Amino acid sequence: xRSIKNTLVSILLMALIPAALHAEKITFLTPSxxxxxxxxxxxxxxxxxxxxxxxxxxxxxxxxxxxxxxAATGQSPADVIFLTQEAPSNLVxxxxxxSLNDLQVKDPLENDLTGQEFWNIxxxxxxxxxxxxxxxxxxxxxxxxxxxxxxxPSSWSELKSMAxxxxxxxxxxxxxxxxxxxxxxxxxxxxxxxxxxxxxxxxIFANKGSKSRVAMKMLLEFFSEELISPEIVAGTVNQHSIxxxxxxxxxxxxxxxxxxxxxxxxxxxxxxxxxxxLPGVGNTWSFPAAIGIAKYSKNVEAxxxxxxxxxxxxxxxxxxxxxxxxxxxxxVAAELNDEGLVDGYSQILAQSKKVNELPRQALWWxxxxxxxxxxxxxxxxxxxxSDKTVDKIAAIWNELxxxxx
Numbered sequence: 001x002r003s004i005k006n007t008l009v010s011i012l013l014m015a016l017i018p019a020a021l022h023a024e025k026i027t028f029l030t031p032s033x034x035x036x037x038x039x040x041x042x043x044x045x046x047x048x049x050x051x052x053x054x055x056x057x058x059x060x061x062x063x064x065x066x067x068x069x070x071a072a073t074g075q076s077p078a079d080v081i082f083l084t085q086e087a088p089s090n091l092v093x094x095x096x097x098x099s100l101n102d103l104q105v106k107d108p109l110e111n112d113l114t115g116q117e118f119w120n121i122x123x124x125x126x127x128x129x130x131x132x133x134x135x136x137x138x139x140x141x142x143x144x145x146x147x148x149x150x151x152x153p154s155s156w157s158e159l160k161s162m163a164x165x166x167x168x169x170x171x172x173x174x175x176x177x178x179x180x181x182x183x184x185x186x187x188x189x190x191x192x193x194x195x196x197x198x199x200x201x202x203x204i205f206a207n208k209g210s211k212s213r214v215a216m217k218m219l220l221e222f223f224s225e226e227l228i229s230p231e232i233v234a235g236t237v238n239q240h241s242i243x244x245x246x247x248x249x250x251x252x253x254x255x256x257x258x259x260x261x262x263x264x265x266x267x268x269x270x271x272x273x274x275x276x277x278l279p280g281v282g283n284t285w286s287f288p289a290a291i292g293i294a295k296y297s298k299n300v301e302a303x304x305x306x307x308x309x310x311x312x313x314x315x316x317x318x319x320x321x322x323x324x325x326x327x328x329x330x331x332v333a334a335e336l337n338d339e340g341l342v343d344g345y346s347q348i349l350a351q352s353k354k355v356n357e358l359p360r361q362a363l364w365w366x367x368x369x370x371x372x373x374x375x376x377x378x379x380x381x382x383x384x385x386s387d388k389t390v391d392k393i394a395a396i397w398n399e400l401x402x403x404x405x
Contacts (some may be wrong), residue, residue, distance in 0.1 A: 024050065024051045024052070024299060024302040025051070025052040025053075025054060025299075026051060026052070026053055026054070026079040026080060026297075026299045026302050026303050026306060027053075027054045027055075027056055027078040027079050027080070028053055028054065028055050028056065028078060028079070028080045028081075028082070028291075028306070029056045029058065029063055029066070029067070029077055029078035029080070029081050029082065030055065030056070030057060030058075030063070030081075030082035030291075031057070031058065031059065031060045031063060031082060031084070032057050033323050033325070034057075034082035034130075034289070034291075035055050035057050036055075036310065036315055036318070036319075037318050037319060037321075037322035037323065038314075038315070038318035038322075041314055041315060041318060045306070045309045049302075049305055049306075049309070051302045051305060051306060053306060056078060060084060060086075061370075063081070063082070064086070064090045064091065064366070067081065067090075067091055067096050067294075068090070068094060068096070070096070070294075070296075071094050071095070071096045074296060075296060076294040076295070076296035076297050076298070077294060078294055078297075079293065079294060079297040079298075079299045079302070079303045080291055080292070080293060080294070080297075080303045080306055080307060080310075081097070081291065081292055081293075081294055082130075082289065082291050083097075083119070083126070083127045083289060083290045083291060083292055084287070084289055085286075085287045085288060085289070085360055086360070086365065086366040086369060087126075087127070087290075087292075087366075088119075088121060088126075088360060088361060088363075088365070089360065089362065089363050089364060089365040089366035089367070090366035090367075092121055092126050093363045093366075095295060096294060096295050097126045097127075097292050097293070097294065097295055098126075098292065098293040098294060098295045098297065098300070099124040099125065099126060100124075100125045100126065100127075100128070100292065100293065100304075101124055101125055103300070103304045104125060107304070107308065109125075109128060110329075112329050112330045112331045112332075113128065113129050113311065113328055113329055114129060114132055114328050114329070114330055115129040115132045115288045115290075115328050116128075116129055118288050118290075119288075119290050119292070121361075126290075126292050127290025127291060127292040128290055128291060128292070128307050128308075128311045129288060129289070129290050129311065129328035130289045130290055130291055130310070130311060130316075130319070130325075130328055131288070131289050131316075131319065131320075131325040131326055131327060131328050132255075132286065132288050132326055132327075132328045133254045133255045133256065133286060133287050133288070133289075133325060133326050134254065134255040134284050134285075134286050134287075134348070134351055134352060134355065135183065135186075135187055135252075135254055135255075135284045135285055135286070135287060136253050136254055136255050136257065136275055136278070136284065136347075136348075136351055137187075137250060137251060137252055137253060137275070137276050137278060138251050138253045138257055138258050138261055138273050138274060138275050138276065138344075139152055139249055139250045139251065139273070139274065139276050140248075140249045140269050140272045140273060141272050141273070141274050142272040143166065143171055143172055143175075143249045143272070144162065144166075144249060146169075146171050147162065147165050147166050147169060147171055148165075149162055152276035152277075152279075153276075153279050154279055154280075155279050155280050156188060156191070156192060156215075156218060156279050156280055158279065159176075159250060159279055160218065160221070160222070160227070162175075162249075162250075163175040163176050163222075163227045163249070163250065164225075164227070166249055167226075167227060171249075172247070172248065172249045173226075173229075173247070174226060174227065174228055174229035174242075174247050174248060175227055175248060175249040175250060176222050176227045176228045176248060176249070176250050177228070177229075177232075177239040177240075177242055177243035177247065177248030177250065177251040177252060178219075178222065178228055178232075178239050178250075178252045179232055179238055179239045179252065180223065180228075180232060180233050180373075180376055180377045180380045181372075181373040181376060181377070182369045182372035182373045182376065183252070184219055184252060184376070185212070185215055185216055185219055185372065185376060186285065186358060187252060187278070187284065188215035188218065188219055189205060189210075189211055189212040189215040189216075190278075190283040190284060190285060190356050190358075191278035191279055191280050191281060191282050191283055191284065192211035192212075192214060192215055192280045192281060193211055193280060193281035193283065194210055194211035194212045194215070195283075195356055196212055196356075196358065197358070197359050201359055201362055201401060203393075203394045203397045203398065205390065205393075205394070206390055206391065206393075206394035210390075212390060213386065213387060213390050216376075216379075216386040216387075216389055216390050217386040217387075219376070219386075220379055220380060220384075220386050220389075223380045224380075224383065229242055229247055229248075233377070233380055233381065239251065239252050240253070240257070240260075243261070243267075243269065244260065244261065244266060244267040244268065244269060245268060246268035246269065250276075251269075251273075253275075254287070254324075254325075255326045255348055255351075256320065256323070256324030256325050256326045257324055258273045258274065258275055258324070258343050258344055259320070259321075259323075259324030259341075259343055260323070260324050261273030262343065274344060274347070275344040275347035275348065275351070276347070277347060277350050277351050277354070278351065278354070281354070282351070282354040283354045283355065283356040284351060284354060284355055284356070285355060285356060285357050285358050286355060286357065288328070289325075290328075291307055291310060291311070292307075293307070311328070311329070313329060313331070313332050313335075316328070316329055316332045317332055317335075317336065320332075320336060320341070321341070362401075362404075363404045364400035364401060364403065364404040367400055368396065368397055368400050371393070371396045371400075372393055372396075375389055375392055375393055375396070376389070
C-alpha cells in the first residue's frame with residue numbers, strides 16, 4: 001500500500017514540475033542578421049511551444065565551414081540552419097540538409113511564401129523561404145545635389161565622374177561604398193549588360209572585350225583612386241557599416257537597405273537616402289534566403305515547428321523592421337506596404353523588371369564565389385592587371401566545373 005502511495009505522490013509531483021523543465025531544445029545556426037530580432041516574440045514562441053531555441057550566431061563563411069566539418073564525421077552542426085543563396089552548392093551539394101518533403105505533406109507551405117522553387121532541388125524541398133531580396137544601390141540625394149547633380153547616374157562612367165567630383169570638391173572623401181568582393185563585380189557587369197554566363201555554364205564573362213572586363217577594370221580603379229575607402233580593403237569595415245557611419249554617397253545595398261539608411265538612430269546618412277535603378281542596362285540578381293533542417297538533426301518535429309514560426313507573419317514583419325529584409329510572404333509585403341513601411345516602392349518595382357540571375361544552381365558556385373573574392377582582393381592589394389584577373393577567374397571556373405561535373 002505504501003508503495004502505491006509513493007508512486008501516486010511521485011506522479012503528482014512530476015505533474016507539478018513546470019513544463020519548461022521538460023521542454024525540447026533545438027539549436028539554430030545562423031548569421032547575425034538571421035537571429036530573431038524581437039526577443040519578446042521568440043520568448044513567446046518558446047513558452048507556448050515548450051521548445052527552447054539556442055541561437056548560435058556566426059559569420060556566414062564560418063557557418064559553411066562548421067557544417068562541412070560536421071559532414072565529414074556524420075554529425076549535425078545544429079538542428080536548424082540559415083540558408084543563404086550559396087547554400088545549394090555549399091550545403092545541399094554535400095548532403096548536409098534534410099529534405100522537408102515529408103513534413104510538407106502533413107503541414108503544407110502556404111502559396112504566399114514566394115521563392116520556394118529556388119530551394120527545391122531535384123524535387124526535394126530543402127528550405128522554407130525567409131526573405132526575397134534584389135541586390136540594389138542607394139545614394140545620398142543631398143550630397144549629389146551639393147555636387148551639382150539632380151538625378152542619379154545613368155551609366156557607370158557617369159557614376160565614376162560624379163564620384164570624382166564629390167571627392168575633388170571635398171564633399172565626400174570616399175564617395176563609393178562597395179566591397180572588394182565578387183558581388184561588386186557581378187553588380188557592375190550585370191548592370192552593364194553582360195549576362196556573364198552562357199549556355200552550359202560557359203563563362204562568357206571572359207570573352208574578349210566583354211562588359212565584365214570593363215567592369216573589373218573600373219572596379220579596380222575605384223580602389224586605386226581611393227573613391228572607395230582603404231578601410232574596406234583592410235577588412236575593418238564593410239560597405240554597409242562605413243556608409244551608415246557617414247562615408248560614401250553611392251552605396252551597394254539591397255532591397256530594403258534604405259530602411260536602415262534613413263533611420264537616424266542607425267545611420268548618419270538619414271534622411272537623405274534613396275534607391276537608384278542600377279546604371280546602364282541596369283540588370284541585377286536576387287539573393288533569397290531560407291531556413292532548413294540539418295540532415296543529422298535528432299529534433300526534426302521541434303525544428304519544423306520553429307521553422308513554421310520563424311517564417312510566419314509576425315517574425316517576418318519584425319525582421320523587415322529591424323534589418324530591412326524584404327519578406328518572402330507576399331501577404332506580409334502587402335501589409336507593410338499598406339502601412340506605408342515599404343520605402344522606395346517605385347524604384348523597387350522598376351529594378352525588379354531588370355533581373356539576370358546568376359547560375360547559383362551550379363554545384364561549384366559556392367567555392368567559385370570565394371575564389372572570385374580572393375582574386376579581386378589580391379588585385380586591389382597588388383595593383384594586378386584587370387584582364388589577367390578576369391582570365392584567372394575564368395580558369396578557376398573551368399577547373400571547378402570539370403571537377404564537379
